[in-house]
Amino acid sequence: MKTDALPKKVVLITGGSSGIGKSIAEYLQKKNYMVYxxxxxxxxxxxxxxxxxxxxxxxxETIGVALSEVLQKEGRIDILINNAGVGITGPLEETPEDEIKKAFETNYFGPLNLIKAVLPQMRKQKGGLIINITSIAGYMGLPYRGIYSATKGxxxxxxxxxxxxxxxFNIQMTNVAPGDFATNIAAGRYHAPVREESPYNKPYSVTLKVMNDHVDAGKDPELMAKAVYKIIRTKNPKGHYRVGEQLxxxxxxxxxxLPxxxxxxxxxxxxxx
Structure with a gap:
């Protein structure tokens, strides 16, 4: 059973300046949500x-300041969408530890800290919805994307x-796992360099091209926006949603x-x- 979207529910979406985040933000704004x-x-x-x-x-610290700014203006946060994230590729053996930690800080600990920060307000409101944008890559260990898969998983x-x-507490939470979408994520990834002397040189080069080609040929991010809107209008969202190519x-x-x-x-x- 679906519920009609209440006008001017307050939505906070991280990473809302480009890509999937921007598409979701603009789409929800058109649907009469107050979006930040x-x-x-x-x-x-x-x-x-x-x-x-x-x-x-x-x-x-910036998480606290941002939440305070939205609450000061609107008095509530009905929906948190954890969308901000970074890509990372490379042979596991050769990926620098500091880059691995940066990926986990953004893709895992960042959303976790936002959730912790917003939960007291949602309990005070006696309700809320948190949507975590993960990835289909989080369901499997992919070659030369193992760290990214691990953060999303x-x-x-x-x-x-x-x-x-x-x-x-009447607080709902769900994951939305996108496949490949036509965004600038490939350009913004950390790519472990393809080293001439590396034993992974050839297979990593081949896989890197395959990954980038898939993103370039990916679906329109508005598909994700429509999926998120549908979830928001669902009375009891499931724990997991997947959006992307059927394959x-x-x-x-x-x-x-399969074995x-x-x-x-x-x-x-x-x-x-």
Whole structure:
């Protein structure tokens, strides 16, 4: 059963200045939500129709300041969408530890700290919805994307636990896992360099091209916006949603039913390894 969206519900979405986040923010704004996006440098995006507040998900102090700013203006936060994230690629053996930690700080600890910060307000309101944008990559260990998969998989699993812990407070939480979308995420990724002397030189180069080609040919981010809008209008959202190419969504189901070695061979073929 669906519920009509209440006018002017307050939405805070991290990473709302570009890509999937911007598409979701603009779409919800058109649907009569009061939407605030976030950016580390909102002054750079003067043409945004959605107001941006300064927030760095890796900095707890800015999280507190941003939430206070929205609450001062609106008095409530009905929906938090944890969308900000970073990509990271490279051979696991060669990816610098500090880059691995940065990816986890942005993709996992950032959303976790935002959730912790907003929960007291949602309890005070006696309700709220938190949507975590994860990735289909979080359901499987992908070659040369192992760290990215791990960060998104960690958030998926943490959400499952949160849903049970929050059941008494009328606070709902769900994951939305996108596949490849036509955004600038590939350009913004940390790419471990393709080193001439590396034993991974050839396979990493091949896989990197496959990954970038998939993003370039990805779907329109508005598809994600429509999916998020539908979830918001759903009375009792599920724990997991997947949005993207049918083959990418199917890959999750195949992992459940195929023997490990068969599934591994399927991934190797897909990435031309």
């Amino acid at each position: 996006g976030t950016s580390r440098n909102p002054e750079k995006f003067t043409d945004n129709s959605v107001p941006l507040v300064a927030l760095d998900v890796t900095d707890k 960690a958030l998926e699993i943490t959400t499952e636990a949160f849903r049970m812990e929050l059941k008494d 990418q969504k199917l890959s999750i189901g195949l992992k459940r039913i 490990d070695k068969v599934y591994e061979k399927m991934l190797l073929k897909f990435y031309k390894l």
